Amino acid sequence: MTNYNAVFAATFAAGAGVMGMAQTADAQHAGHNNGMSDFDVYASSEYGFCDAKKIASVWGQSIWEGKMTLANKVRAGLTDLADADIASAEGVRCDWSEAELTYADATQLASYWGNSIEEAKSKVADLMSGMGHKRFVETFADAMADQTEGDEYDVGGNFETYVASSYGYCDAKKIASVWGQSILDGKLTIASKVSAGLTDLADADIASATSVSCDWSEAELSYDDAQRLADFWGNSVEEAKSKVATRMSEIGHKRFVEAFDYVLR
Known part of the structure; x- marks a missing residue:
């Protein structure tokens, strides 16, 4: 499975990105961790949108600010506190559309669990709502690791194109x-x-x-x-x-x- 956060970080570091993202990264720009901005730190981490949504709920923030909070905890080596915050936000639900997984991932998980693709999407939502993105991906990494090198490269390239766009x-x-x-x-x-x-x-x-x-x-x-x-x-x-x-x-x-x-x- 492609690490889309890492792709995003590499693209962003090269100067590409949606204007609103770029402005926010500039505002947060203080990054001193090997020259990485806070957004770079978040994007290169194993955390995802669902984790940021949960962190944001805990701290009364926007999801973007939740991403920056995660970056600060990663930078400070306090991922155990981030994980505790995510675990505490059990009432915050993440649906399939927020899972940052592809249809191919859903197909692989459906095969792994022995159910339909729609049932797999629903199960992803339930599990990710309970444990967050990072723990979900850690738990089911093997089940989603069947894509070929070519598939990974193509998806990554398309993601870079999206990030470099104005959308x-x-x-x-x-x-x-x-x-x-x-x-x-x-x-x-x-x-x-x-x-x-x-x-x-x-x-x-x-x-x-x-x-x-x-x-x-x-x-x-x-x-x-x-x-x-x-x-x-x-x-x-x-x-x-x-x-x-x-x-x-x-x-x-x-x-x-x-x-x-x-x-x-």
């Missing part, structure tokens, strides 16, 4: 909804459309997913971004976060960042 998590969530995919597969679908020069079709899919909402925690913006937008709109930070969620739910991440680029930079 974000909310866009991938909408694409995934249109095509009945996990959010990771949605990211890879976006990458395929970018590679083929079919971003107009990606944009049309995103625009069609009007019923898919994205909350502030999925916006991939920082607290500083929220403050800038609050000043621009003349309201409180919490009201700005709510407005971001509403607007991004309507138009997606890429179009939102394009529309408010001059405020966020």
Whole structure:
């Protein structure tokens, strides 16, 4: 199974990334661990979105800030405390779309467990909700390790294409909804459309997913971004976060960042 966090870290370190991510990484930029930013530290770790979601719940943060909290604990050698926080957030559920696994992973796990792919996806959600992403992957690494070297390389390359694009998590969530995919597969679908020069079709899919909402925690913006937008709109930070969620739910991440680029930079 591809370590997508590591791919993301390598790409990000090379200077690629969605504008909102890049701004946040710059704001968090203090990284002194071999020159790594906090985002690099998180992305190169074994933690995933579900872990960040649980950490964020414990500390009352956005999921992006949860990723930075994980990075700080990794940097300080306090992963035991991070693991304890994740374990304590048993009421925080992670669904299949948040599992950061591919359809191929679901197929392999279905074969391993002897059930259907849909049943495997449901079981992944249940288990990951109980133990988090890192512990799940550690537990079932062997069951998901059957992809060939070529498969790993192709998926990794597509993921790099997604990261280097202007699309974000909310866009991938909408694409995934249109095509009945996990959010990771949605990211890879976006990458395929970018590679083929079919971003107009990606944009049309995103625009069609009007019923898919994205909350502030999925916006991939920082607290500083929220403050800038609050000043621009003349309201409180919490009201700005709510407005971001509403607007991004309507138009997606890429179009939102394009529309408010001059405020966020």
